[in-house]
Amino acid sequence: QVTLVETGGGLVQAGDSLRLSCAASGGTFTMYGMAWFRQAPGKEREFVAAVGWIGGGTYYADSVKGRFTINRNGVSADNTLTLQMNSLQPEDTAVYYCAAQPGGRGSREESGYQYWGRGTQVTVSS
Numbered sequence: 001q002v003t004l005v006e007t008g009g010g011l012v013q014a015g016d017s018l019r020l021s022c023a024a025s026g027g028t029f030t031m032y033g034m035a036w037f038r039q040a041p042g043k044e045r046e047f048v049a050a051v052g053w054i055g056g057g058t059y060y061a062d063s064v065k066g067r068f069t070i071n072r073n074g075v076s077a078d079n080t081l082t083l084q085m086n087s088l089q090p091e092d093t094a095v096y097y098c099a100a101q102p103g104g105r106g107s108r109e110e111s112g113y114q115y116w117g118r119g120t121q122v123t124v125s126s
Contacts, residue, residue, distance in 0.1 A: 002026040002115045004098045009120030016088050022081040022098030029079040030054040033104020036083045038094035050106035059106045088124045095119040
C-alpha cells in the first residue's frame with residue numbers, strides 16, 4: 001500500500017525558508033510522477049510544483065516559480081520528495097500536500113494523482 005507522509009511544516013516569518021519532505025513507501029517511486037499541492041483557509045487546493053517519473057521534467061505554479069524547488073531522491077531507498085521554499089510570504093500560508101501517481105508526467109491537476117498524504121501546515125507571519 002502506498003503511503004505518503006509530509007513533514008517539515010511550521011511557523012516562520014516573511015522572508016524565511018522552509019524545507020518540506022514527503023516520505024514515500026509501498027511503491028517504486030522512480031516510476032511515479034510526484035507533486036506538491038497546497039490549500040489555504042477558505043480556498044480550494046491548488047498546484048504548487050510537480051516532477052515527472054524518472055527522467056521527467058519539473059513544473060511550477062507561477063506564484064512560486066523562482067522561490068520554490070521540488071526535488072526527488074528516488075535513486076536510493078529513501079524515496080523522498082522535497083520542496084525547498086525560499087522567500088516565504090504570508091500568501092504561502094497553507095496546508096501542503098504530497099501526491100503521487102504511477103507513471104505520472106507531472107500533472108498540474110489534482111485528478112492526475114491517485115495517492116495523497118495528509119498534509120503539513122505552513123504558516124508565514126508578516
